[in-house]
Structure formats: C-alpha cells, structure tokens
Amino acid sequence: MLVQEGVELETPPPGLEREFHTLFSSEALQFLCELISTFQPEVDKVLKLRVLRKVQLDLTGELPGFLKDTAHLRNDPNWRVSPVPPRLRCRHVDIGDLSPCDTQRFIQGLKSTAQGLQVDFDDGNCPTYRNQIKGIYNVYLAVHNQYQDVLPISQAPVLMLRPRAWNMVEHNMMVNGREVPGSLFDFGLLMFHNAKLLLQNQSGPFFYLSKVESYMEARLWSQIFFWTEKKLGLPEGSIKATVLIECVLASFEMEEILYELKEHSAGLNCGIWDYSASFVNKFGHRTDFLLPDRSKYVDMEKRFLHSYMDLLVQTCHRRGALATGGMAALMLPRDKDCVLYKTVLRTVTRLKLLEIQAGVDGFMVYDMDLIDPMQKLFQLHSHGQNQLLQLRDDITVTPEDLLTMPAGGVTLYGLRYNIAVGVLFIEAWLSGRGHFFYLGKVEDSATAEISRSQVWQWIRHQVRLEDNGILVTRALVSSLAEDLMGEMKTAIVSQTSRDEQRLMTAVSMFLEIVQKNDFPEFLTTYLNLDHTFLSSQSLHDKGQMDGPPKARL
Incomplete structure (x- = not known):
C-alpha cells in the first residue's frame, strides 16, 4: 500500500511493477489527486440527480420530453460545435470493444486498416x-511509439479513449x-501521460464518454476538460469527445449535450443494446414499456430505435457534429467459402447500410476481417469523408416516436439466449x-445489460411464452439456467473444477440479480460492488487468472 497525505494506493499486481511505477510517478499522482479532489463532489452530485430524476418519474408516472427550459437552445439555428480536427473527419470504420489490456489484439488494431480504435475501459x-x-500502460506504449513494427501514432488508427462511466468506482x-470515481482515475492517467504527445502528433486527445444521461453530466465533463487543459498547459478545446447516447432520457437532451460540450465535441454515438436496456432501467415496472424478445422483435428498423438514430443524425449534422452508429457484433467464420460466411457478411452489410442511409458518419466492428468490406460499403454509399451535409430535414421525431415500444412477445429461444x-x-x-464469444457474436456489458434487464422484466410482468403459453416465473428461469449450465460447461475451453465452480457461482449471481424486487441500475456496478467479484478480482490481480476472452461455442 502506497500511502501519502490524503492518498492511499494499492501496490502493483505481481509482474506489473514497471508499468505501475511508470504510471504512478509522483507528478502523475499529484495531478490525479488534484483532479479527483476537485471533481469528486460534482460526480456525487450528478449521481444523486440521477436518483432524483428516477424517483420523480416513478412517483409522478410522467414520461420524458424535450425540455422547456432549454427550448431557446434548440430553436436557435446559429450555434455550432467547434470543427473537429482533420484526423476525426473521416472515420468510417472503427474497431469497437478493444480492451487495451489484451496486448495482442491492441497491437493488431494498431496495425489494422481501421480509421479508429475504440480503446475501451468500459463496456468491453x-x-x-x-x-x-x-x-x-499499453496506451502509453502506443502513444510513445514503443511498439515494434507498428506505425507511429500520427499514422496509426486514431485512439478513441473510453474511460469507465460515472457509475464505476476504482477500489x-x-x-x-x-x-475514487473510475472515470476520473482512467481519464486522469490517460491525459497526464499522453495528452501532449497526442496533440503534437495531431492525434488527440480524443475520448468516448459512456452512459451520459443529461446535459448536466455533459456540463461536468466540459468543466473537467477545461480544468485539465489549463492544468496541463494545453490550448482550450484540445480535448474532443464523442458522447454515447445510451439512455432514453439523454435522447431528449442531445442538442443540449452538444451545446455544453461545443468546444470539445466530436459528436454523438448511438448503440442499440445499452439504449434499449435503459427503457427497462427507467420504466421497466410499467406494462406500457414491456420490451419484447430482442432476438426476434428488436432491431434498428423498429420505430423507437430508427427514430432515435434519425434524431441523433439530424441533431449532430444541424450543429456541425459527427454522428456515429453502433458496433457490428457478428463474427465472420474462418472459412470464406462456406455458406455461413456469406450469410454473416450479408447480414452485417444490410444492417450497416441502413445506418449509412440514415446519415451516420461512421460505425464500429469487432471482427477485424469486417473492416475492409465495411470501408468499401461506405465508399459506395456515402458522400465522401463524412455525411455532415446530410441534414435530414425530411424528418420530424416526436416523443411518441421515441417512446413507442415494438410489438411482439417472448420466445423460449429468446429467454434461453438472454439467460x-x-x-x-x-x-x-x-x-x-x-x-466473450457466443454463437458467432461478441458479447459485452451492453448485451449483458439488455439480457438481464429483459429477464427481470419478463418475470416482473409474468409474460407468457409465445411457444406454449407458459408463464415466465422465477421457477422457470431457475430451471432453464440449471439446464443451460450443463450445456455451457461443454462450451468452456480447458474445463477445470475451478471453471465449473465459477460457472455455478455466475448462475447463482445471475438468478439473484433477475429476481430482485428493485431493478439494479447497472449490472457492472452491481458486480463491481459484490464480494464475490472482488474476491475473484484479487485472484486475477495476483496473476492466477489472466488472458484474452476464451472462445465460445
């Protein structure tokens, strides 16, 4: 334990002493402590405002709408965000869910033909x-050009750094x-060690901001950016950030979010699963917001989702900001000649073409083999570097458009898949x-959120399965989870008794979460505060568990 006045920092995990001492120099630690001391009270405030907003919605039964107090901002046609730097103007295809602790995949990303890398400390x-x-530390090595056979940072895909969201703490x-807030821990270290060099190379510092729920939260990030730029001697507006609109409440405040970050904005991003899960988070106890089987009835062509994307594109382009779409989670089979390869490619192409036609300026893929075909798709169907001139004046999106749930029921397949x-x-x-990988897709916290949200909601409302009319109950979910556990065991590579025990623990924790009376706001927060996860984290930090995502059937 490293202890100095006002600060306690755990000693490094075994084997990471060099990385630790590089990152936590006395100067870096002083900067980090000042950043946290200055803004932790403000982080507390925005989290309390979230709770207050949820209580108000529950007590009044009201629905969100476009804010009356900020109508003057939406009605003013003249303001724009500051122009983005040249390196952000053409980012048709980024690699998403790139966890930088996976050194091999991180280096592969740096060597790829993608235009950007979502360096993800959050969902993935x-x-x-x-x-x-x-x-x-791996980001530090990349920015300081210390990887062999990798292009210098000025020529490699641009790094879009995604710190943890407000809801996560660093233990x-x-x-x-x-x-301390996980977001400030990640942001502070990334900025202190890399910002000046990124700026000198016209390659940043660029960020993704996760799970922003209101313009007040965007205002806090703006204050953090201005403070950090002054503290590090950077010109104002050096930091650029793309805000992920992952909450239904934020979809009604997109213009205000851009306005608060207008000196620092790189645009907005839309993604299907965190956004869909937010409906259960905010309104899951209401029968009007029963979300049907996502595997069968929820996609970007549904009214509430295509309206959200249309509004995001229209809002961004109206204000001179870039609009980016979600991530293709499907994985291409190794065999390019097999029927499945062509089916997967055709599916991804169709879905991403919808986003291009909606006017997005770029999107993400997980599978690096999808980079080139998706680059070509953009070149064929978009309008140059970006689509900022596609103003989408042809659409009008109403609160009803954004809040109308798709029709449909629940299938046994969908229930099993979510479990x-x-x-x-x-x-x-x-x-x-x-x-991790499951049934040909990469799955992360976004898909886990919508999965456990739907199971909780279906139990809560005792929906009936389309297949046979059976009620979805705690008992049914428990039975299906037990059945699936046997199947899952065979899907885990290098099965050991520890693997089996861990899987049994995961089943128990999942059942506990979906059976709770009150909906846990974020699955990751729940896990990050749970004794079982903290115990397993201790083992991982000691080097007893490590490695990239295992393959799944």
Whole structure:
C-alpha cells in the first residue's frame, strides 16, 4: 500500500511493477489527486440527480420530453460545435470493444486498416486493477511509439479513449478517505501521460464518454476538460469527445449535450443494446414499456430505435457534429467459402447500410476481417469523408416516436439466449474478462445489460411464452439456467473444477440479480460492488487468472 497525505494506493499486481511505477510517478499522482479532489463532489452530485430524476418519474408516472427550459437552445439555428480536427473527419470504420489490456489484439488494431480504435475501459473491459494498469500502460506504449513494427501514432488508427462511466468506482485508490470515481482515475492517467504527445502528433486527445444521461453530466465533463487543459498547459478545446447516447432520457437532451460540450465535441454515438436496456432501467415496472424478445422483435428498423438514430443524425449534422452508429457484433467464420460466411457478411452489410442511409458518419466492428468490406460499403454509399451535409430535414421525431415500444412477445429461444448471455458475462467478469464469444457474436456489458434487464422484466410482468403459453416465473428461469449450465460447461475451453465452480457461482449471481424486487441500475456496478467479484478480482490481480476472452461455442 502506497500511502501519502490524503492518498492511499494499492501496490502493483505481481509482474506489473514497471508499468505501475511508470504510471504512478509522483507528478502523475499529484495531478490525479488534484483532479479527483476537485471533481469528486460534482460526480456525487450528478449521481444523486440521477436518483432524483428516477424517483420523480416513478412517483409522478410522467414520461420524458424535450425540455422547456432549454427550448431557446434548440430553436436557435446559429450555434455550432467547434470543427473537429482533420484526423476525426473521416472515420468510417472503427474497431469497437478493444480492451487495451489484451496486448495482442491492441497491437493488431494498431496495425489494422481501421480509421479508429475504440480503446475501451468500459463496456468491453473488466476493470480489475491488473487490467486497468496493463491497459493504460499499453496506451502509453502506443502513444510513445514503443511498439515494434507498428506505425507511429500520427499514422496509426486514431485512439478513441473510453474511460469507465460515472457509475464505476476504482477500489484500489482512495483520496480523502474515499474510493475514487473510475472515470476520473482512467481519464486522469490517460491525459497526464499522453495528452501532449497526442496533440503534437495531431492525434488527440480524443475520448468516448459512456452512459451520459443529461446535459448536466455533459456540463461536468466540459468543466473537467477545461480544468485539465489549463492544468496541463494545453490550448482550450484540445480535448474532443464523442458522447454515447445510451439512455432514453439523454435522447431528449442531445442538442443540449452538444451545446455544453461545443468546444470539445466530436459528436454523438448511438448503440442499440445499452439504449434499449435503459427503457427497462427507467420504466421497466410499467406494462406500457414491456420490451419484447430482442432476438426476434428488436432491431434498428423498429420505430423507437430508427427514430432515435434519425434524431441523433439530424441533431449532430444541424450543429456541425459527427454522428456515429453502433458496433457490428457478428463474427465472420474462418472459412470464406462456406455458406455461413456469406450469410454473416450479408447480414452485417444490410444492417450497416441502413445506418449509412440514415446519415451516420461512421460505425464500429469487432471482427477485424469486417473492416475492409465495411470501408468499401461506405465508399459506395456515402458522400465522401463524412455525411455532415446530410441534414435530414425530411424528418420530424416526436416523443411518441421515441417512446413507442415494438410489438411482439417472448420466445423460449429468446429467454434461453438472454439467460446464457447474462450468466456467461458474469462468468467472464469473475475470470477478469470484459467480453466473450457466443454463437458467432461478441458479447459485452451492453448485451449483458439488455439480457438481464429483459429477464427481470419478463418475470416482473409474468409474460407468457409465445411457444406454449407458459408463464415466465422465477421457477422457470431457475430451471432453464440449471439446464443451460450443463450445456455451457461443454462450451468452456480447458474445463477445470475451478471453471465449473465459477460457472455455478455466475448462475447463482445471475438468478439473484433477475429476481430482485428493485431493478439494479447497472449490472457492472452491481458486480463491481459484490464480494464475490472482488474476491475473484484479487485472484486475477495476483496473476492466477489472466488472458484474452476464451472462445465460445
């Protein structure tokens, strides 16, 4: 334990002493402590405002709408965000869910033909101490051009750094007697060690901001950016950030979010699963917001989702900001000549073409083999570097458009699939991994959120399965989870007694979460505060569990 006045920092995990001492120099630690001391009270405030907003919605039964108090901002046609730097103007295809602690995949990304890398400390990453230190250090190596046979940072795909969201805490550092916000821990270290060099190379610092729920939260990030730029001697507006609109409440405040970040904005991003899960988070106890089987009835062509994307594109382009779409989670088979390869490619192409036609300026893929075909798709169907001139004046999106749930029911397949994804995500986290592969897709916290959200909601409303009319109950979900556990065991590579025990633990934790009376706001927060995960994290940090995501059937 490293202890100095007001600060306690855990000693490095075994084998990461060099990385630790590089990152936590006395100067870096002083900067980090000042950042946290200055803004931790403000982080507390935005989290309390979230709780207050949820209580207001529950007590009044009201629905969100476009804010009356900020109508003057939306009605003013003249303001724009600051122009983005040249390196952000053409980012048709980024690699998503790139957890930087996976050194091999990180280097592959740096060598790829993608235009950007979503360097993900959030959705696709499990925030063990080992993973955070290794991941931040790997970014340091890339920015300082210390990887062999990798293009210099000025020519490699641009790094879009995604720190943890407000809801996550870093257990291994305390300032003024409190564990620190994970977002500030990640952001502070990334900025201190890399910002000046990124700026000199016209390659950043660029960020993704996760799970922003209101313009007040965007305002806080703006204050953090201005403070950090002044502290590090950077010109104002050097930091650029893309805000992920992952909450239904934020979809009604997109213009206000852009306005608050207008000197620092790189645009907005839309993604299907975190956004869909937010409906259960905010309104899941209401029967009007029963979300049907996502495997059968929920996709970007449904009214509530295509309206959200249309509004995001229209809002961004109206204000001179870039609009980016979600990530293709499907994986291409190795055999390019097989029928499945062509089917997967055709599916991804169709879905991404919808986004291009909606006017997005770029999107993400997980599978690096999808980079080139998706680049070609953009070149064929878009309008040059970006689509900022596609203003989408042809559309008008109403609150009803954004809040109308799709029709449909629940299938046994969909229920089983959601249970499997939820359980396997928890099992991955207990192993120190932030994402995994299942049935030809990469799954991360976004898909785990929608999976466990739907199971909770279906139990809560006792929906009936389309297949046979059976009620979805706690007992049914428990039975299916037990059945699936046997199937999952065969899907885990290098099966050991520890693997079996971990899977059993994951099933128990999943059942506990979906059976709770009150809906846990974020699965990752719940896990990050749970004794079982913290115990497994300790093992991972000691090097007893490590490695990239294991293959899944």
